Amino acid sequence: MQDEQNEYSGAATMEKITSLAKRRGFVFQSSEIYGGQNGAWDYGPLGIALKNRIAQAWWKEMTQLNDDIVGLDAAILMHPRVWEASGHVENFTDPLVDCKKCKARFRADQIPAEKLAAKKCPECGGDLTDVRKFNLMFKTNIGPAEDSASVIYLRPETAQGIYVNYKNIIQSNRMKIPFGIAQIGKAFRNEIVTKNFIFRTCEFEQMEMQFFVKPGDDERWFDEWRRRRWAYYEKLGVRMDRLRWHRHGPDELAHYAKDAYDIEYLFPMGWRELEGVHNRTNYDLSRHSQFSGKDLQYIEQETNERYIPFIIETSAGLTRSLLMMLCDAYDEEKVPSEKKSGSSAGTASGTEGSADDDWRTVLRFPPAVAPLTVAVLPLMKKDGLAELALDIRAELRDDFAADYDQAGAIGRRYRRQDEAGTPFCVTVDYQTKDDQTVTLRYRDSMEQVRVPRQALTEKIRADIKAWKR
Ligand code: ATP
DSSP: OOOOOOOOOSSOOHHHHHHHHHHTTSEEETTGGGTOOTTOEEEOHHHHHHHHHHHHHHHIIIIITOTTEEEOOOOSBOOHHHHHHTTHHHHOEEEEEEBTTTOOEEEGGGSOHHHHHHTBOTTTOOBBOOOEEEEOOEEEEOSSOOSGGGEEEEOSOSHHHHHTTHHHHHHHHTOOSSEEEEEEEEEEOOOSOOOTTTTSOSEEEEEEEEEEEOTTSHHHHHHHHHHHHHHHHHHHTOOGGGEEEEEOOTTTSOTTOSEEEEEEEEETTEEEEEEEEEEOTTHHHHHHHHHHOOOOOEEOTTTOOEEOOEEEEEEEEHHHHHHHHHHHHEEEEEOOOOTTOSSOOOOOTTOOOOTTOOEEEEEOOOTTTOSOOEEEEESOSTTTHHHHHHHHHHHHTTTSOEEEOOSSOHHHHHHHHHHHTOOEEEEEOHHHHHHOEEEEEETTTOOEEEEEGGGHHHHHHHHHHHOOO
């Protein structure tokens, strides 16, 4: 664990993020009315929109912008031999210890070495049990009999679905090495420590791309994928001073890896892994070849050379990326009262201010991933303004995720959109009736400009492209 000094200087805390996420319908606890289910979360209307946007951005980057990467959606349930071949049955374990006194459970690799050596609980000082290995795979049974022959696993990573389809994809799509296969999907791990909101959960989503290369070309492609993955976050609009590389030391390397780097993000609780870039060598395909009895060698058409490809993997968490986006976007600031504001705006949660203070909580999502792109707000409901605003919204919703809100004072409605991270508000007022112009209000600067109604779609499109943090 890299739990060195937390250099985090943002406004977000995990408590604020969790409470905003619930209040605004990003993320709810699973089965909340029954007291909640540990390690599982539900994504509400804004949450699923944000998750889809992040997934789309990744998918576009991987498949649409690369000729040599194709997509796949493999089943969650796979033949149990897959997990023997991959090494998960034997090796996918966490070292666990329990406190005999307070009954707390820890991952042995996450408690201070001196406590572990002394076998003392880091929380109450009680005696710890011996370290034991705990397999993280969820095991269930398929079919009516619950015996060892019917055992099946929920996949703990999406990668293996790609490996077992590598020959199918070469044959059906005439792929030539080097090429990649991208997949987004659910993965399941029986995680013991699931604190920090959706950071580490038992059910989560991964965005993985496996790139197949000729042995010997692997180091070059490994460097290239590290470069591309870093560039991706920059392009997405993430605060780059909150990202860093962490190279796995010899004791951290997974059983299949020749080299591995994590991209870490500075979450409110410290630097934590966001994505892994791994050189998995020819381990996976060799093992599948051995366990399935199928020849998984690649044949170079020009030279007839045969080899088992090496694999460079980029493995990012989708749900973890969503948490990263929330933390990255979260801001609180004291702001001047806005024009058109009929009443004073709300006070940012958790912030004590005097009666005159105007605080706002704002999620500064890059517009390309914001769950809502634009909100249309009539200044008043009466005098035909609501109808006019609905008409404008109808025009916009073909191109953008466009919300409509007529409830309450305009300043308060701006604050609601700020909190949802909506980058643009369009306000429809009496002047709109006269000259068909609207006010376009920017979330980040709170600047307002007058725009002709017919120019609105193009203006918003251009502003999305031009957005910089
Ligand atoms: P850790 O060592 O922290 O358990 P890992 O190194 O095993 O994680 P990988 O197997 O490399 O993680 O998974 C790739 C990515 O999948 C991670 O970078 C992370 O974004 C995501 N991920 C892994 N486990 C979880 C989880 N339990 N909950 C949410 N996301 C996860």
